[in-house]
Amino acid sequence: MAESLYVHIPFCAHICGYCDFTKVIYQEEWASSYIERLKEQLDSLNIDKPLKTVYVGGGTPTALPSSLLKVILSKLSTYLNKNDYEFTVEANPESLDDEKLSIMRECGVNRLSIGVESTHLKFLKLMGRPHTFEEAKVKVELAKTHGFTNISCDLIYGLPTETLEDVKQDVVGLLSLNVPHLSTYCLSVNPGTVWHNKGYKEMDDGDAADQYDLILSEFRKAGYKRYEVSNFSKPGYESRHNLVYWRDEEYYAAGLGASGYLNGERLTFTKNLLSYLKGSFEGEREKLSDKDKKEEFFLTHLRLEEGFEDEDYIKRFGVSFFEKFEKQYESLKSDGLLTSEKGRIHCTDKGMLLLDRVLISLF
Ligand code: SF4
Structure with missing residues (x-):
């Protein structure tokens, strides 16, 4: 029986050139109906057991105005197993503020995942990110003053023209944030993205491997354990929710384009916002064959240091x-x-x- 839930908030204040997530530019009139539909969809899941992990991702959950953020987080808090849970919200530095952090704390959110992505203004601008590293630092500190101790920050490497020296500076910057969890992703240029259409190329495998090796050795030196190929944590701060995916366990999902895994079936809800807003959530259903299940098992478990x-x-x-x-x-x-x-x-x-x-x- 699933004890985890992923919830997708597709709104973003801006669109990053490399992004292939399900997202739309934030529009006030869409956002309030979206949250209403999302609540209905959550009810329709008939979750009847308290959840150990809830993860709100996007998109940018903090692109929602405080009032709507409060509505959805309050609703999600009712599903938690109050004695033992992890409740994560993804946030971008530019839309994280005092009010939203207070709401999160009130609603029981106990983990934040902040999209820092780079310490270099030129790469943040290239990616289409509106924040600066200075702002990210301020927001991480602000989150700490609100009592958040379980904070993760993301870093993207393998960016066009990025050198090993650039990555070295990113590593120093990320470590200076003094958070217990760090995630690193090598940039991929996927079909359908702005960057793909513009002909941007992914970094050569050898150079990307050198950047990864540098990140791995520096993070390890700083006391972080790589527990998954792209994820590093101080002891006890592994992402419990993401471990559900990597241990190939089942979970509920809700939201535009969100994928869940229940009763051996992978469900991906519609990626069409207008259909979603009309309450038509159905997307694709895939019953995994025995061969699929065996492949999924390796795909997920072998990403983990524990295997x-x-x-x-x-x-x-x-x-x-x-x-x-x-x-x-x-x-x-x-x-x-x-x-x-x-x-x-x-x-x-x-x-x-x-x-x-x-x-x-x-x-
Ligand atoms: S903020 Fe995240 S979800 Fe939104 S466009 Fe950028 S990468 Fe995509």
Whole structure:
């Protein structure tokens, strides 16, 4: 039974050139009906067990005005397992303020994920981000004064013309924020995005790997543990909600374009805002085949430093991983990509970097 919920707020004050999330420019008249429909959709999910994790992402949840933010967060707070929960809201520096932080605290939000993205003004501008790193720093401090201790900040690397020296400065800047969780993403240029249409290219794999290695070693030196290929935390600050995805567990979802995973079925709600506003939420439903489930299992678990237990593999698929993938395991092991300890299989540092190669040989 799912104990987690993802909620999507698609509004943004601006559109970033590389963005391929489900998003629309904020419009007051859309936002209030959206929140009404979202509440109806939440009711229709019939969530009857208190939730351990709720994650409000976007879009930009803090692009909502305080009044609407309060409406939706109050509603979501009623689903929480009050004794043991993680309630995360994504925020962008330019739209995070005293009032919204107070509302979040009142509604029980106990984790913030702030889109810092870069310390360099030229890259923030290139991405279409309206904040400066100075502003991001101020907002992180403001969140701390409101009592938030569980804060995550995002960093994007692999940007066009970005050098290793630029990334080094980003790392120093991010570490100076003194937050317990950091996420790093290599820029990808996906079809349908402004940057793709303009012909922007992704960074060469070798250069991107050098930037990742630098981030990994500096974050580790600073006491952060990489628990997932792109995520680093101080002990006890791993994202419980995202671990649900990476451990391939089930979760509810609500909102425009949001995807949930329930009863072995992946549901993605409509990405058409007008349909959504009319209360027509249905999108795509995909019943996962046995092959899909096995691939998903590797896709998710092998991103984690902890990997997976053979016992868990046996429970789900009725056969030992070592038996089923004997040849592939031996070959990946001798290439230094995969390893195991006490029945737990996981990638090595090299395997994390060459995750696609590991996955291809297991599919
Ligand atoms: S703020 Fe986030 S969701 Fe909105 S356009 Fe930029 S990257 Fe996309």
